[in-house]
Amino acid sequence: MGSLESPGNPQHTNRRQTSQHGQHNNRLAAAASLIAACTMLGTTMAIPAATATAAPTAPAAATSAPTQLTVGPGNDANGKTGLQLSDNYLKNNGNATTKSTAKPQDDGETPAPTKTRRDAEYDYDGGTTAQYDYKDATRDYVYIDTGIDSDKDGQTDLVRADFIRPSDAQLNGKKIPSIMDASPYYGALQAKQYEDMNDPANSKQTVFGGKFDNFFVPRGYAWIMLDITGTALSQGCTDIEGPNDVASEKAVVDWLNGRTKGYRSLTDRSAGDEEKATWSSGKIGAIGGSYDGAAANALAATGVDGLTTIVPQESISSQYEWYRNNGARLANWWEPDAFANSLVTDAKQNAQCAASGHWDSMNKGADAASRNYNDFWAERNYEDKVKDFKASVFVIQGVNDLNTKMNNVDNYWALLQKYKVPSKIWVTQDGHDNPSYYRHDVWWSTIHKWFDYWLYGVKNGIMDEPQASVESADGTWKDYQSWPTPDAKNVTLTLGAAADGSTSGTLGTTAAAGSAASTEESFKGYSVDEGTADESTDQLGRTLDDAKAIPAEDRLAYLTEPLTADAHISGTPKLSLKVKASAADTNLSFALVDYGKGTRITPTPALSSVEYDSNNLLCVGGVGQYDDGCSPTGSERKVTSDAYVITRGYVNTAHKDSLTKLTPTAVNEYYPISWDAYATDYTVPAGHRLGLVIFNTSSRLAETALSDFTVKTADARLTLPLGTSATAAAPTGVSATSKPVRGGGDVTVTWATSAGDDPLVAVTGYEVRLDGGAADGKTLTVKTDGDTLTATFKGVPAGSYEVTVRALTDGDSASAWSAAGAVTVTAAAETKPGAGAGSGAGSGAGAAGNAGSGTTKPAANHQAGGVNGVARTGASVAAVVAVMAAMLMGGAVALRGVRERGRITRK
Numbered sequence: 001m002g003s004l005e006s007p008g009n010p011q012h013t014n015r016r017q018t019s020q021h022g023q024h025n026n027r028l029a030a031a032a033s034l035i036a037a038c039t040m041l042g043t044t045m046a047i048p049a050a051t052a053t054a055a056p057t058a059p060a061a062a063t064s065a066p067t068q069l070t071v072g073p074g075n076d077a078n079g080k081t082g083l084q085l086s087d088n089y090l091k092n093n094g095n096a097t098t099k100s101t102a103k104p105q106d107d108g109e110t111p112a113p114t115k116t117r118r119d120a121e122y123d124y125d126g127g128t129t130a131q132y133d134y135k136d137a138t139r140d141y142v143y144i145d146t147g148i149d150s151d152k153d154g155q156t157d158l159v160r161a162d163f164i165r166p167s168d169a170q171l172n173g174k175k176i177p178s179i180m181d182a183s184p185y186y187g188a189l190q191a192k193q194y195e196d197m198n199d200p201a202n203s204k205q206t207v208f209g210g211k212f213d214n215f216f217v218p219r220g221y222a223w224i225m226l227d228i229t230g231t232a233l234s235q236g237c238t239d240i241e242g243p244n245d246v247a248s249e250k251a252v253v254d255w256l257n258g259r260t261k262g263y264r265s266l267t268d269r270s271a272g273d274e275e276k277a278t279w280s281s282g283k284i285g286a287i288g289g290s291y292d293g294a295a296a297n298a299l300a301a302t303g304v305d306g307l308t309t310i311v312p313q314e315s316i317s318s319q320y321e322w323y324r325n326n327g328a329r330l331a332n333w334w335e336p337d338a339f340a341n342s343l344v345t346d347a348k349q350n351a352q353c354a355a356s357g358h359w360d361s362m363n364k365g366a367d368a369a370s371r372n373y374n375d376f377w378a379e380r381n382y383e384d385k386v387k388d389f390k391a392s393v394f395v396i397q398g399v400n401d402l403n404t405k406m407n408n409v410d411n412y413w414a415l416l417q418k419y420k421v422p423s424k425i426w427v428t429q430d431g432h433d434n435p436s437y438y439r440h441d442v443w444w445s446t447i448h449k450w451f452d453y454w455l456y457g458v459k460n461g462i463m464d465e466p467q468a469s470v471e472s473a474d475g476t477w478k479d480y481q482s483w484p485t486p487d488a489k490n491v492t493l494t495l496g497a498a499a500d501g502s503t504s505g506t507l508g509t510t511a512a513a514g515s516a517a518s519t520e521e522s523f524k525g526y527s528v529d530e531g532t533a534d535e536s537t538d539q540l541g542r543t544l545d546d547a548k549a550i551p552a553e554d555r556l557a558y559l560t561e562p563l564t565a566d567a568h569i570s571g572t573p574k575l576s577l578k579v580k581a582s583a584a585d586t587n588l589s590f591a592l593v594d595y596g597k598g599t600r601i602t603p604t605p606a607l608s609s610v611e612y613d614s615n616n617l618l619c620v621g622g623v624g625q626y627d628d629g630c631s632p633t634g635s636e637r638k639v640t641s642d643a644y645v646i647t648r649g650y651v652n653t654a655h656k657d658s659l660t661k662l663t664p665t666a667v668n669e670y671y672p673i674s675w676d677a678y679a680t681d682y683t684v685p686a687g688h689r690l691g692l693v694i695f696n697t698s699s700r701l702a703e704t705a706l707s708d709f710t711v712k713t714a715d716a717r718l719t720l721p722l723g724t725s726a727t728a729a730a731p732t733g734v735s736a737t738s739k740p741v742r743g744g745g746d747v748t749v750t751w752a753t754s755a756g757d758d759p760l761v762a763v764t765g766y767e768v769r770l771d772g773g774a775a776d777g778k779t780l781t782v783k784t785d786g787d788t789l790t791a792t793f794k795g796v797p798a799g800s801y802e803v804t805v806r807a808l809t810d811g812d813s814a815s816a817w818s819a820a821g822a823v824t825v826t827a828a829a830e831t832k833p834g835a836g837a838g839s840g841a842g843s844g845a846g847a848a849g850n851a852g853s854g855t856t857k858p859a860a861n862h863q864a865g866g867v868n869g870v871a872r873t874g875a876s877v878a879a880v881v882a883v884m885a886a887m888l889m890g891g892a893v894a895l896r897g898v899r900e901r902g903r904i905t906r907k
Contacts, residue, residue: 115630117619119215122444127452127460130218132166134622137217139164139204142262142275146251150229150236150244151349152356157236158266159229159248161255162192162205164213165222165279175281177308177455178222178256179212181288182249182295184343186225187232193626201233201266206626211436212287214621214629215444216451222280226252228295230344230353235266237353238343239362240319240336241291241298242379249286249299256280257306282306283455289313289396289434290404294382297412300393301385309454311447313396314404314432317412319380320659324371325407326675327655328587329702337362371652373659386415392422392454394447398430399647399680400603402700406647410572410679413483422463424450425483427470427681430636431603433610437634439477440618470570470681473600473644475636484571484681488723491762495558495692495716497521505713507558507692508759519714524553525582525706527697555695556711559595560759564726567684567760571721573647576674577694578715581653583707584664587697591648592677596688602639610634643691646684649677650701670712686726690760692718726758728807728815731766731789736803736823738796745825747793751805751818765808766791769817773799773825781808798827 123129143158150157165176186192194203205225213223229248230238239245254260255277262275284306286296293315300310316322323330334342337359344350353359365376378384393416397409416423428435436443452458468483480486496506497519505521575590603609612632619630654664656673665671684690696707733752738745749768757763765783770776774797782791802820809815 111615113615113617115617115619115628117630118441118444119621121441122215122448122620124445124449124460127448127458128219128221128456130622132170132218132220134214134218135624136167136170137164137213137622137624138167139206139208141204142255142264142277143266144248144251144255144262145260145269146229146236146247147260148236148244148247150239150247150356151352151358153352155235157229157234157244157248158263158269159235159251160201160227160233161224161252161262162208163222163224164205164208164217166217166220168279171279174220176220176222176279177281177283177285177451178224179216179285179287179451179455180224180226180249180252181212181292182226182228182252182286182299183288183292184228184231184238184245185291186227187345188343192225192232208627211620211629211631214624214627215448216621218622219448221451221455224252230340230349232345233266235349237349237356237358238340239358240340240380241294241316242376245295246298246302249295250302250304253284253299253304253306256284257282281455283308285309285311285451285455286391287311287313289315290432291316293404294319297382298380300389300391301382303385303388303390305390307391309392309394309450311394311396311450313434314398314401315395315408316404317381317383317408318377320373320377321407322404323366324373324377324659325405325650327371327652327659328650328697328704329368329371329652331698331700331702335363335368336366370662371655372662383412383415386412386421387419389416389419389421393424394450395423395425396428396435397426398428398433398609399678399682400429400601400609401432401607402603403432403607406678406680407676410676417482423467424462425468427468427483429471429473429475429601430609431607433608437610437612437632438636440633442477444620471601472683473598475601475638484679484721485568485723488568488570488721491720491722491725491760493560493692493718493720493760493762495713495718497713504691505556505558507560507690507718509757509762519712520710521556521713522708522710523556523695525586525696525708527699527701527703527706555693557694558692560690562689563684563686563760564758565686567690567725567758568682568723569646569684569720570681570723572679573649573677573721574674574719575649575677575692575694576672576715576717576719578670578672578712580668580670580710581665581707582667582709583653583705584667585652585654585662586705586707587650587652587701588673588675588709589648589650589695589698589701590677591693591695592646592680593691593693594644594646594682594684594688595642595691596685597640597642598644598685598688599638599640600644601636602641602644604637609637611637646682647677647680648698649675650698651675652704653707672715683724720760722760726761727813728761728763728809729753729757730816731805731807731818734803734805734818734821736801736821738823738825740826740828741795742828744795744797744827747796747801747803747823747825748790749792749803749805749821750790752789753807761809763807763809767806767808767814768793769804769806770796771802771804771820773797773801775799775801796825798825800824 119130139162141160141162143160146157146159148157149155161180163178165171165178183191191209192200193206194200195206196203208223208225217223226248227234228238229236229244234248236244236248251260255262257280258276261269262277263269263273264275265273285308286299287310288296289312293312294317296310296312297315297317299307319336323333323336333339340362341350341353341359344353362376365374367374367376395409395413395416397404397406399406413423413425426435446462449458449460449462453460453462466479466481468480468485469477470480470483470485471477491509493507493509496508498505569592573592577588579588581588601609612634614632616633617630618633619628621629623629651673653673654662656665656671656675657663694709694711696709697704731751731753734749735751736747736749738747747770751766753763763784765781766789768780768782768791770778770793775793778793778796780791780793801823803823804817804820806817807815
């Protein structure tokens with residue numbers, strides 16, 4: 001998503017100060033002009049905060065090197081950056097540091113880049129192939145009627161869509177599907193080039209950007225680039241993927257299906273000017289990253305007929321969670337009205353939006369003061385509409401993207417599964433990046449099969465492949481049947497305070513963390529200057545030695561012991577605390593840190609983890625008059641560090657119970673609070689320690705009241721979704737004793753836990769086993785909280801047995817069996833009624849035997865009742881016979897006594 005970082009500039013953080021007086025403030029016009037003026041040259045550009053507006057310049061050729069464009073103050077000492085570019089811009093130019101591998105020639109000139117062309121390598125048996133010559137393709141444009149008048153000028157808005165497709169002569173009547181990238185950036189970033197740059201409204205686009213047109217047009221697809229409502233050459237007022245934006249995207253689908261009109265010009269809506277998509281099959285796919293990816297999600301939420309699939313990359317599924325994560329407002333981002341304002345680069349159009357009250361309406365709806373979720377945000381929540389999706393979804397998201405973050409993926413993805421939307425996901429370790437640059441072979445092969453399947457109906461098996469492809473921090477990939485990975489199960493960890501307060505606390509399962517010496521720990525209100533993962537060794541992560549030393553006063557830190565095995569975290573961690581705060585409306589944050597030296601994929605402060613090589617180009621698809629389908633190759637940036645921030649999570653305390661209502665908490669009174677971190681997929685290597693850092697707020701969040709916090713350590717719980725990890729160590733010290741009973745014995749087994757348990761292992765119970773004798777293989781399962789270390793087998797037949805125990809960590813995981821203990825079971829001696837020892841038994845509890853006196857004991861010594869049992873004593877057997885005879889003659893009950901372990905039971 002586009003963003004503008006402007007630390008210390010109140011005009012950006014409170015842009016609409018005068019909006020309450022109905023005065024339109026267009027103070028962003030200069031910045032928007034600067035964006036439009038930027039040329040896509042091969043260098044990193046930081047634009048000063050105050051610069052005279054420059055005249056627009058035509059972009060350079062598509063093979064130019066990547067550019068990191070920043071708007072506002074540029075990169076400051078803390079690594080804050082400007083506008084994060086759209087996926088379309090990434091596809092043209094990239095958004096990370098460009099490294100040059102070519103050596104200068106002797107004359108000082110750099111040699112021409114090396115071009116590697118691949119095309120047929122991404123084909124497969126039965127799929128579409130390059131049968132249409134790209135250089136003969138038709139390039140055209142259309143202005144489509146959206147049916148809404150968002151700028152209130154008395155006419156419905158027309159939106160501009162540029163497209164390239166096989167020519168009519170090539171198609172010879174064949175209908176073809178389309179792939180669309182809808183974006184607000186084509187004007188703001190001058191991302192489109194036209195035959196006549198002085199009259200773009202009546203000119204055809206030349207370079208279509210990226211390589212999608214080069215690859216898919218020869219294979220029988222149309223490639224469409226839409227200027228979202230109010231942006232570039234489209235009419236109306238953009239609204240950050242609200243109803244206005246969505247209307248423009250839906251209009252394209254409707255036009256391709258003959259349900260709405262399109263025209264050749266903005267000024268003529270006569271029948272003679274109408275443009276029809278006679279070549280369209282009516283099927284369309286939408287693709288894009290960042291804002292463009294949000295556009296794809298929003299379009300799918302309409303359930304419009306004809307939209308068959310979407311491919312959102314590094315995108316947004318709920319604008320509220322992007323702007324107000326758990327009620328905490330992001331820092332250094334334009335509010336929706338200001339951001340939308342910057343994207344309407346035509347001064348006349350911008351003024352019309354202001355006059356219509358559009359900017360003020362957006363400002364009021366976003367409600368930055370309360371940060372409440374309301375109807376404005378509900379319109380921009382596409383997760384709530386997943387049940388209406390008719391399109392399949394291929395999600396691509398980086399866990400280290402701190403622009404469009406994983407909180408826009410985890411719940412969205414879960415809902416896609418709940419409503420059985422056909423779906424696929426790539427989980428990368430990247431920042432705000434496009435995997436086509438570094439995983440290009442797999443990317444092009446996969447996306448080719450995906451669109452063939454959904455838009456042409458080719459039965460190529462793409463939906464039979466593993467649903468999830470997940471990247472590890474070292475850059476390796478592994479496929480899974482689902483995500484989070486199928487083996488991921490929640491494990492609860494507890495915190496332990498240091499005994500003397502001189503070191504960091506402990507973290508682990510109940511046994512591993514130990515009991516807290518102090519039940520309360522405090523930290524000061526502070527805004528942690530939070531960088532990206534590699535920077536955080538001096539911020540959140542620090543070094544292992546520092547973390548083990550006296551904790552900083554602005555945070556609490558807890559560490560596990562070194563892990564005995566790799567621990568795979570896959571999913572959404574959650575922290576639950578009981579705290580009291582000195583402020584009623586503040587933020588609370590936590591981070592998970594891998595303490596241990598490693599080389600990992602790491603984004604730059606500009607949130608990119610891809611390094612582009614402009615001297616080695618990958619060329620895909622056909623070559624045309626204006627471009628050759630070439631763009632820089634890339635590799636993932638890897639950094640060696642002693643600590644690495646895995647994920648983090650934020651919450652606003654005044655929204656802990658409800659996002660729809662701001663409810664300040666009582667000051668200095670304890671209250672419970674729970675919140676999620678961003679979902680992640682990361683493996684902590686064996687030998688490393690996992691750390692939990694709790695702090696007030698972050699430089700990534702908007703300024704808020706700082707607060708001191710006190711935490712009840714003993715009540716804290718960290719829930720980790722753990723996949724493959726250590727298993728419990730085998731129990732030790734197994735022993736058993738036997739207590740004789742009639743027919744056998746009761747065997748009681750005791751054991752101890754092993755000191756070798758991994759700190760992340762949560763033992764949920766034990767399985768005890770007998771081997772040998774008549775009870776060979778008999779098992780008993782004991783559920784436990786870690787304190788119960790005993791179990792009893794009842795009525796074990798006499799014999800010699802070995803006893804073993806193993807620890808259970810979840811329903812299908814267990815430790816090895818322990819060393820065996822031995823026990824011999826001896827049955828109690830049998831006695832006969834009236835033989836001196838006496839006997840007493842009934843069917844219930846069994847009456848006590850007489851002492852051999854031959855006299856009848858009181859009723860307490862036997863169970864009476866004809867059905868439940870027959871009283872038996874050492875007296876005359878004739879008395880028993882008389883009782884039974886009386887019962888039988890009465891015909892009431894027929895009994896057959898069967899001796900079973902000293903009891904009389906009914907048969």
